[in-house]
Amino acid sequence: MSSNEASQKPPSQCVGPEYRPATMKPTATVSTEIPHENVHILPQTPQLIALLTMIRDKDTGRADFIFYSNRIIRLLVEEGLNHLPVIEHTITTPVGRTYSGVKFEGKICGVSIMRAGESMEQGLRDCCRSVRIGKILIQRDEETAKPKLFYDKLPEDIADRWVLLLDPMLATGGSALMAVDVLKSRGVPEERILFLNLIASPEGARNFAQQFPKLRVVTAFVDEGLNEKNYIVPGLGDFGDRFYTM
Template sequence: MSSSSNQPTSPKQSVGPDYRDEKQKPTATVSTAVPFENVHTLPQTPQLIALLTMIRDKNTDRADFIFYSNRIIRLLVEEGLNHLPVVEHAITTPVGRSYAGVQFQGKICGVSIMRAGEAMEQGLRECCRSVRIGKILIQRDEETSMPKLFYDKLPEDIADRWCLLLDPMFATGGSAIMAVDVLKSRGVPENRILFLNLLASPEGIENFAKRFPQLRIITAFVDQGLDEKNYIIPGLGDFGDRFYTM
């Protein structure tokens, strides 16, 4: 029996509004469920599945890949912001009426894992004006096959901020784990880190969620698994190459 025969299959379900009859809703592959309270998967809506279909397609050209990836990134950032603390904030409207609202509490910053994570910076800037963004460069050591920290540049007051860690692909989790260790070494509490991610593997999610139980993971989709080369399957290829060069 081939190794691919032993791979778990991705779940499928009808997608669409609840008010539509099941016969009117198409069946599509949806995110794999994971049993961790600190992992939050975007709702598997027709819009999200259609966007993911576009960026997974090997025939999608670079311009369309960038456009549809940016739409998913925007959804991830918006959901990530929902997990930040707010406080009560009453205001008066232009017609003289009061409104019991809320406002964000505390400062935030983005931290991208270079280079693919830099593709998510614009989506964060579009939602958070003048947001500070730090960078971490981690590459795999050719001799040991382990992640190695090459460079980091972070805001001096990062320990006082909520950090949105940005990386679109989450396979084994080695780079993300090292990035979190860097943030924690700079004084950032684990519960002030949110990891925003487009596509993850169940193996990476499990390893990461257990290691950092207070950290929140916001992902668009948990895929089928990893192949023998630790590539996410069915995946979408190399995100950085498709976004920047192909």
């Protein structure tokens, strides 16, 4: 990312119930917009901004970090499910009347990028009972500084499923992009992959949108950029450490 891109601050807007006048709403930083149709950013509601504020705070303890992260993950999963196709489905209610509704088309599974992505598995299970979940472990090669696949365990019929790829942080996008390559090598069509993510950098979001135009990214927030160490700023630190150990 260029220094010009990195210096661009995310926009601010008044946050609060629509019925309140702007003078009675606090101003908060909201997500940077990404001009790609396959990147969907959650609506920047007061609830979401409050939850993100809690998990970004360096003084938030582990128990609260887990609780508020899980609430955001639930929002992401619910929105991700909205992007799956549905078919017509008419049922009969207990009073004998018919109702014209819909039901999901096809089977789904989750795939978490270890280890931080595993924090999102419970949120998926809360929404999709008995959902199958695969694992992919990608770590940086110390010699090449590039991501390297170390392990994967995926459902045998994954090529026939819609895949919700789980990873809370999207910095440069190297690991997640490799994970998509793994899924595609197992026969999963690109358009059947949804990447669920809490916080992304503009660079990571653009990389996804450009390299995999048929894949959909659902994120809660696109941050300011990356620093010299490729950490997302303002970010929230190491998500895995804060969720599992700190």
